[in-house]
Each structure stands twice: as C-alpha cells, then as structure tokens.
Amino acid sequence: MADQQEPIFTPTSGYESFIYIYNKTKVDFALDSSKAILGSWAKGCPPNTIKAGAQALVQLNDSFGFSGSQGEVVYELYHPSDPDTPLSFKVEFCDPYGRWNDNYLRTKSSNPKLVSCQVLDYNLTGHPFTGHVEVYLTENSANEMTEAGNTPYETNGDAHAAFEIGFNGPLGIKIRDPVHEDIAIAAFIASRMRFPKGTEYTNLDAAQWEYMRGLLWSDDPLCLLFEDSRESNSELAVGEKFLGDFYAGAPSSLTQRSHFGDLQFFHAMAAQSNEDPHKTKANMLSWLETIYKLAIGVQDVRETDSLADRFPTRFSSYSDPSGDASLRQLFLGRTPSYRKANISKRAFGHCLHMVQDSYAVGHTLRRLANPGDLDGKDGEGFFRFKPGRFARLGPIITFHTYSGQSKRHAHYDESKQSRSPRDLESFNHIIGARDAVDKSIKLINLYAQKTKWEDGVRDFFANEVFVLDSKATLSNPQVDERFGSPDTSSESTLEADRFADEEYQLVVFLPSHSSGVWSNSLADAQAPF
Incomplete structure (x- = not known):
C-alpha cells in the first residue's frame, strides 16, 4: 500500500x-x-x-x-x-x-x-x-x-446544498460569491476539455486552479487576494492589501487602472463616459490578440516577452508593473513563488473573464431578444425572469463605466441563490449567465484545439461575443436603467464589422504619470466583481 x-x-x-x-x-x-x-x-x-x-x-x-x-x-x-x-x-x-x-x-x-x-x-x-x-x-x-x-x-x-459555496478567506470570511468560477466550471464540464461532472469551486485541484487564478486575475491583477506560497496556488490572504489598493492605491496601480482607469476593458467596460463603443471594442480585441496567443502557446507570443514590447502604449517605466516586466510577471503579480504556475492557463482564464463580464448587466447593455419572458421586478426593484426562463442577450448597445455607477451594479454580478455547475438551469436567475456559459464553452473548445487567432478566434470575439448593435451608443455609467425597454429589446440588426481593419490601427496612448488621467473618483465605489 x-x-x-x-x-x-x-x-x-x-x-x-x-x-x-x-x-x-x-x-x-x-x-x-x-x-x-x-x-x-x-x-x-x-x-x-x-x-x-x-x-x-x-x-x-x-x-x-x-x-x-x-x-x-x-x-x-x-x-x-x-x-x-x-x-x-x-x-x-x-x-x-x-x-x-x-x-x-x-x-x-x-x-x-x-x-x-x-x-x-x-x-x-x-x-x-x-x-x-x-x-x-x-x-x-x-x-x-x-x-x-x-x-x-x-x-x-x-x-450542492450540503454546504454554502463561497469565496472564503481566512477565518471563514466571505470575500465574494464565486459566480465567475461557477460559470467557468459549468463551461469546462460541457466542453471538450471536460471537467468531472462533480467539480465545484470547493474541490478544484491545483491544475484547475490555474485557470481560476487567471479568471480572478482580471479583478485582482496584482494577486493581492492570495498568499505568495511556493506550494499552493489557492491560499487566500485576508484581503486588506487588495482593499487598500482598490480604495486608495496609486493611479498607476494595475488595480486602479483596471477598475477605474484606462484598462476597464478587462471587464468589457469603457475607460470613461462618452467613449466610442468601437474604441472600447478595439481595445479589447487588441489586448485579447496577445493574451490568447500567449494562452495557446503556438503563435509568436512568449511569456518572457516584455510588456513594453507587447503593449507599448499601456506599460512604461511609470506603470505598475513597469514596461520591463514580462508577461509571466504580469500574471504572477505579487505571488511569484508558486512553483507550478501555468501562464498559459492563467492567460486563458483572463480571456474567459472578459467574455463573461461582457454579458453582465452592470458592464454592458445588450439588446434583449426575449422581453416577453421578463417577470417585472422583484421587491428591491431588480429585473427578473419568469420561472424556467432566462435572459437571451444579443449585441452590445452600450459599454458602461465603473465610475459614477450606482450600487445596483453589485446585484447583477452576484447571486443569493445557490448554483450547481453541472445544472445550467441553476444559473437562470443571473441575467446573462446562460449566454456567458454558452460563449465560454465555445471559447474553451477553440482553445482545446489550439485554434489560431486568425483562424476563427478573432472572428468569434469580434462578430459573436463583442458584436455591436446597429444602434450602439457612447458609454455611460448606467446599470439597468434601459434594460428591457422597448428601444433596447426584441429583434435587432447587427452592425457589420466595418471597422475590422481600422480597429487594429487604433492607438490608445498611455497617459503620462503626471497627467492624472488615471485618477477617477472613488466616491461610492463598489468592489466590482
């Protein structure tokens, strides 16, 4: 034995x-x-x-x-x-x-x-x-x-009801609800990279956790929510470092930039109000091209490449991390010690996060294809769907921004009801979750086959996930004010990807350290997960 x-x-x-x-x-x-x-x-x-x-x-x-x-x-x-x-x-x-x-x-x-x-x-x-x-x-x-x-x-x-699943830190402190993780697990179970049907957030193994570290990286790009452990990639810290950086970090910090500044496209959101939706989409596609190529490992992107070389308008000597840092260092953040870190998996987890966030009500306004399935609002004034029904979301009408949003954002990112990754109907109550699972499955299958960016992946992102509505508008800090209204519901005409070539020519300059462009008001800010 x-x-x-x-x-x-x-x-x-x-x-x-x-x-x-x-x-x-x-x-x-x-x-x-x-x-x-x-x-x-x-x-x-x-x-x-x-x-x-x-x-x-x-x-x-x-x-x-x-x-x-x-x-x-x-x-x-x-x-x-x-x-x-x-x-x-x-x-x-x-x-x-x-x-x-x-x-x-x-x-x-x-x-x-x-x-x-x-x-x-x-x-x-x-x-x-x-x-x-x-x-x-x-x-x-x-x-x-x-x-x-x-x-x-x-x-x-x-x-699933035998215990409450939650993103639990030390001493049982609940940091947040693991909606992203559950959506990803559900997609993996149904994909060609088939996770065991009994997989849940609480029993992920170390190899599977590498995908989750990438998924969480979008929310915590400096990896401040985790202990810097050589042997464990899932040991959560108390969280005070993350909260400190989130509420009072330097404008050049990746935490600040991704939640309130020029990198809000990590969450399928615009950098500021009144941003052209084509610019937001272009930022996402340009970033994803490099990150997806890093994930599949068969194209010309390597984890040793410097950030300044790959993203010259995003990283410099003034940014944190600096332009001299590598793509590997970008995804390891403040936790470089883990000896089995898999940058390919972390990069892919980040791709999944961007897809999932693009279907969250607080992040984008999409055209609702089935307004007849709406069941009004609950006692707190939030939209809900009839039993057995769920939202079917179409093209993007508006990208939202974190700064200036109300606290309603958090409701649509979380879930008070339990979910089971093996049961897709358990996600019905989360608006956008079923579409997020569906698109995640498709992306996982492309990744499993190591499909190259130019062989269908770019088209999947541009013309299926981030496709713009024919009546797309400039960005704003709304949440659900126009969701399900007559002018944002029912059948729509998708916008032809007429900006496909121009999108790659867009240059989004990194603001200088002294310009203050990264600085955004944190008043009434919510931890946006």
Missing part, C-alpha cells in the same frame, strides 16, 4: 471520516456527485479527480463536534474498450456520534463484472473513522455491461 496521505487538518472533535480510495486501474476516476449528510467537507474534498494508480483522501469533518460525519461520493470512469460509455461506483461511509451506532463503509459498483470495489478491514467502533477502498477494473470487454443488469445511480439533487 502506498504512503497514506495525511488528513487535511487535525480534527478537533474526533468524529471525522478519513476514507482513502486507491485507484488500482489505468484510467482516471472523475467525481460524478457527492453528498455531505452530516458534517462538512474538508478543503479540496471530495477530490474531483483520482488519477490512475494514485490514492486520494475523502475527508468529511464533524461540523459541530457532536453530530458525527456521514457522506457519500460517486466516481465515474471509462473502460478502455468502450470510452464512450461511463461506469461508476459509489462509496458510502459514516462515523456516527453515539455509542450505540457502528461505523460503516460500503461500496456499490454500476457493473461489478467490470468495476470491483474492495473494502479493507476497518474498526466498527472508535473515532475518528479511517477506512480504505481499493478499486479495480477487469480486462473483460465492456460489452459485458449489458449482461450485468446495470442500473445507473440516482444522483442526489441536494448535494
């Missing part, structure tokens, strides 16, 4: 469950579903992938110290002879609180002739509970599945 993984943290109550699953096959196991009946999952649990030949720890903690721990996980795998038909196995376990109940560990295979689970000896009493399961895959043809009377498991629809 391989060396056993240590518990994720020392238990305090003694009624935790530590279940070790040993993958004795040559294929990976992907998490299909999980349920914490009693207790709460430890960080990163249950793991969403168990690699071939590896072991993984499923740790369920006793939340209150007197309730025990009880849970179940279902993993999916594919037989090499039939890679299109899923097999699965379930592991159920419990360390009950109370002297009259025994510990238990049991398994069930969807096809015992092909997938066999061996529960090793364990103690029926005693705490905490430690158990071991070995999983084997026979060499028999997968055609025998039909002879096994295979009955798929019922997945529990309440598994």
Whole structure:
C-alpha cells in the first residue's frame, strides 16, 4: 500500500471520516456527485479527480463536534474498450456520534463484472473513522455491461446544498460569491476539455486552479487576494492589501487602472463616459490578440516577452508593473513563488473573464431578444425572469463605466441563490449567465484545439461575443436603467464589422504619470466583481 496521505487538518472533535480510495486501474476516476449528510467537507474534498494508480483522501469533518460525519461520493470512469460509455461506483461511509451506532463503509459498483470495489478491514467502533477502498477494473470487454443488469445511480439533487459555496478567506470570511468560477466550471464540464461532472469551486485541484487564478486575475491583477506560497496556488490572504489598493492605491496601480482607469476593458467596460463603443471594442480585441496567443502557446507570443514590447502604449517605466516586466510577471503579480504556475492557463482564464463580464448587466447593455419572458421586478426593484426562463442577450448597445455607477451594479454580478455547475438551469436567475456559459464553452473548445487567432478566434470575439448593435451608443455609467425597454429589446440588426481593419490601427496612448488621467473618483465605489 502506498504512503497514506495525511488528513487535511487535525480534527478537533474526533468524529471525522478519513476514507482513502486507491485507484488500482489505468484510467482516471472523475467525481460524478457527492453528498455531505452530516458534517462538512474538508478543503479540496471530495477530490474531483483520482488519477490512475494514485490514492486520494475523502475527508468529511464533524461540523459541530457532536453530530458525527456521514457522506457519500460517486466516481465515474471509462473502460478502455468502450470510452464512450461511463461506469461508476459509489462509496458510502459514516462515523456516527453515539455509542450505540457502528461505523460503516460500503461500496456499490454500476457493473461489478467490470468495476470491483474492495473494502479493507476497518474498526466498527472508535473515532475518528479511517477506512480504505481499493478499486479495480477487469480486462473483460465492456460489452459485458449489458449482461450485468446495470442500473445507473440516482444522483442526489441536494448535494450542492450540503454546504454554502463561497469565496472564503481566512477565518471563514466571505470575500465574494464565486459566480465567475461557477460559470467557468459549468463551461469546462460541457466542453471538450471536460471537467468531472462533480467539480465545484470547493474541490478544484491545483491544475484547475490555474485557470481560476487567471479568471480572478482580471479583478485582482496584482494577486493581492492570495498568499505568495511556493506550494499552493489557492491560499487566500485576508484581503486588506487588495482593499487598500482598490480604495486608495496609486493611479498607476494595475488595480486602479483596471477598475477605474484606462484598462476597464478587462471587464468589457469603457475607460470613461462618452467613449466610442468601437474604441472600447478595439481595445479589447487588441489586448485579447496577445493574451490568447500567449494562452495557446503556438503563435509568436512568449511569456518572457516584455510588456513594453507587447503593449507599448499601456506599460512604461511609470506603470505598475513597469514596461520591463514580462508577461509571466504580469500574471504572477505579487505571488511569484508558486512553483507550478501555468501562464498559459492563467492567460486563458483572463480571456474567459472578459467574455463573461461582457454579458453582465452592470458592464454592458445588450439588446434583449426575449422581453416577453421578463417577470417585472422583484421587491428591491431588480429585473427578473419568469420561472424556467432566462435572459437571451444579443449585441452590445452600450459599454458602461465603473465610475459614477450606482450600487445596483453589485446585484447583477452576484447571486443569493445557490448554483450547481453541472445544472445550467441553476444559473437562470443571473441575467446573462446562460449566454456567458454558452460563449465560454465555445471559447474553451477553440482553445482545446489550439485554434489560431486568425483562424476563427478573432472572428468569434469580434462578430459573436463583442458584436455591436446597429444602434450602439457612447458609454455611460448606467446599470439597468434601459434594460428591457422597448428601444433596447426584441429583434435587432447587427452592425457589420466595418471597422475590422481600422480597429487594429487604433492607438490608445498611455497617459503620462503626471497627467492624472488615471485618477477617477472613488466616491461610492463598489468592489466590482
């Protein structure tokens, strides 16, 4: 037996469950579903992938110290002879609180002739509970599945509600709701880069977190929300450095520029009111061309390239980071120590963020294709859609700006209702989320095939995601004032991309350090996530 993984943290109550699953096959196991009946999952649990030949720890903690721990996980795998038909196995376990109940560990295979689970000896009493399961895959043809009377498991629809998912910092402080991450996970699950169906924000592995670091980079471009750890890429800091830079940072800071200055296009927003929408779009396309090429790694952009060389009008000796910094340093920010940083994945995560933000009500006004599905406004005056319906958004009419916006912006960026990345309908209540998932799936598939910028990616961004309405207007600091109104709803005529060639000729000059152009009022500013 391989060396056993240590518990994720020392238990305090003694009624935790530590279940070790040993993958004795040559294929990976992907998490299909999980349920914490009693207790709460430890960080990163249950793991969403168990690699071939590896072991993984499923740790369920006793939340209150007197309730025990009880849970179940279902993993999916594919037989090499039939890679299109899923097999699965379930592991159920419990360390009950109370002297009259025994510990238990049991398994069930969807096809015992092909997938066999061996529960090793364990103690029926005693705490905490430690158990071991070995999983084997026979060499028999997968055609025998039909002879096994295979009955798929019922997945529990309440598994997501076992604990509240949130972007939690130290001491359980909730920093924000991980809407971006959930949208990205949902898209990966449905894409050709298929994440396991049971993947959620709380069980992302380190490799998947690299995409999320890029996704979060757009909001936190100096990486101030994370600890500078050599071994972990998901260790959150308290957040005081980010808040300090956000509310009182230097105008040349990347945090200030991306939220209030010339780099607001990171969020599909204009740099200032009354900006021509073609200029905003041009800024986005010019930036994305370099970042996407960096992400796929097969074109002429390298992570060692300097910012001044790639973005001469954006970075200089006065900016933070300076023009001498590399693209790699740009995405690492203040956390350069992580030894497995993947700049390609981080760059791609940033691309996903820009796509997703472009469908958020506070960021852009898009033409609403289905105004008949609107269900008026809720008690707080925010737009909502009829049950089972969701917004279908068309071309961009107006890019918004952060400065001068009301607090209504935050409502449309967040969600009080729970979401499950595997269930797209759980995103219906977030206006724009379904379109964001759909476009993210398409972009992930282009990335998976390493499609070159000029072979369809530029066209996807310019003519599908950031396409302008025929009645596009100058930018403004509104939020939802015109959303769903007669003049911004129903069928529209898309604007031909007549500025396609001119957009690449636009030069957006970086303001001098002394000009003060980067300075924008922070009065009533919201942390714009």
